[in-house]
Amino acid sequence: MKRPTIADIAARAGVTKAAVSFALNGQPGVSAATRERILAIADELGFQPSSAARALSDGRAGAFGLVIDRPARTLGIEPFFVQLIAGIQAELSAGGTALLFTMVEDQAAEIELYRAWWAQHRVDGVFLVDLQLRDRRVGVLRDLRMPAIAFGSPRGSGPLPAVWQDDVAAVGTVVSYLTGLGHRQLARVGGFPRYWHSKLRSDAFAKAAVVAGLDAVSVESDYTSELGADATRKLLLGDRPPTAILYDNDLMALAGLSVAQQMGVDVPGELSIVAWDDSKLCELVHPAITALRRDIAATGVQGARLLMRLAAGEVAANICEPTPVLVERASTGRCAKRPAPLEEPAPA
């Protein structure tokens, strides 16, 4: 049994390919009776249109692309992307649109992939993640006139529509929560400083600290557990060790917790820990980690809708998703310490 084409259906129905096409696509040009008959035959044969033929004919690929440029070894543990993809899929599959998903080594490779995909008509548009400060990708996509939307702040997406959360407000939530618990020495372990969302959170953190009149320091990392652990160690051994740390992802928070425990620093007695992005990992460890939760899958859904509209030539405006909410767990508590610096534990 060959895969049937509209020509097969046309032959059986005693009409031409065009009539079949009209009937299948709900176009005028065939009578109701004929349409019925054609649909019945199509159904009986299990007809599905060839995506290649349709793509060639109407000029759209029926697929979108998502490229992630992060080292694979850290990615596996980032629930963010899987949630995002799950959300995107849920929306796309309804419309029969496929998702090309690729991981690359660096941004140059990512850009080359966009060029190739677009030149080959492989995709109708792409989702951008991890917006960077002077992001070459934005200009390239604009020049290519390739439909694209960004997950991240509109401040970094240039002409591209964005789906974003109010990270500034979320930082405020965390800072006031911690100050409410009596903490006066805060720290934050951020991600790559070249990422917009990392910078925005960093700035917001510094500003909120100034407003609240307290000590706050942000340090950079690369989202891996190694650097998260290093940063924690340095902070705790520093001149003015923090009594609370906000980590930019769950993995680093976990690493930080582990380091604190190894150093004999009690959590939450001496140190409170908060993670940005909640996941099973946060619930899993002991003490469970207080986290900022957002609905990442919902963000994916919105992004998919936005890109579909954009690719269809409709106007597409930024979408602001709900601000992350704080899920309180056992890793945060009242600050038990005087403003005086900690005694430094002897180096192992």
Added chain:
Amino acid sequence: MKRPTIADIAARAGVTKAAVSFALNGQPGVSAATRERILAIADELGFQPSSAARALSDGRAGAFGLVIDRPARTLGIEPFFVQLIAGIQAELSAGGTALLFTMVEDQAAEIELYRAWWAQHRVDGVFLVDLQLRDRRVGVLRDLRMPAIAFGSPRGSGPLPAVWQDDVAAVGTVVSYLTGLGHRQLARVGGFPRYWHSKLRSDAFAKAAVVAGLDAVSVESDYTSELGADATRKLLLGDRPPTAILYDNDLMALAGLSVAQQMGVDVPGELSIVAWDDSKLCELVHPAITALRRDIAATGVQGARLLMRLAAGEVAANICEPTPVLVERASTGRCAKRPAPLEEPAPA
């Protein structure tokens, strides 16, 4: 600047489309000089063939598919799939082949997707993961005559070529390692019992225990931290609590470690813990978890090669990858306990 087609190149070179096609594809039929000229023009225009046109013409989609049927919330934390995809990509991208990646809710949806993809010519073949005991997918793919390879034991892949590791040998490694440390009461927390790899490991575990003349029990779970934690709790509170537990993934091992610590069971003093599949998570926690390591990305590479051969109509035989090796860390140690049962900690 429109995206150039072979017709544009032909016009510039003063030849026909056919000549251009011959030149670009290294076919005979054009002189060396003309070929040079055509290639130069193609290069100058930045020509890339339309994937849709090529797909329509030569009947292949230039893409493979990978569908994962697991709840998204657990997937995010499974490094296995990301590593596998990274390996697959690395190999496919060299040949300009794309990967359609999708997550679904259940097996019925997965099968529907295969049918749709095949009918629509969207893919030239698919990668199968999580082989199950009587796996409907295998029969469906055979009936569709759709090229497919499996990641997992050939015992479960039926007529499909497989890329696999010798899990039985790996189980043997772990069991003899643990008995060498003096453990006599072993347990294993497996995944879904309907998965072939889970069953194979389970059987191998039981057999190895019989051979070594010791107590061994396997319990089932769903790879989530919740069930991993539950299983650990039950085992430790049971009649004959194990002194060592092998977990089928890193996440459950982590959950098990956490539960043990909450129950006041010392690791590795009273309980040794081993994880199947190594990852950053295993190094991150305290004590770090001893794990079975395999090169998952390499497995992906092999799988991609195999599927490319299969889709090209070449013969494709099973490929056996190296047996996982044990990476010793702090979560395992000499058994300090008498064969007598543990005292049950009072329930919290």
Added chain:
DNA sequence: TCGAAGCACTATACCGGTTAAGTGTCAATA
């Protein structure tokens, strides 16, 4: 010196859809 073979290339059909333009039939209208 003529036929055959080889070469370089053209003309064209084809893959499977979509769609603009054209055709024949019938009913409504002037």
Added chain:
DNA sequence: TATTGACACTTAACCGGTATAGTGCTTCGA
């Protein structure tokens, strides 16, 4: 009764490649 127009379809071009069958020219051998 001739004209118009709506309807239901057909014809054929088109998307951008690939592949097969030709065509005209050169070269070689008998």
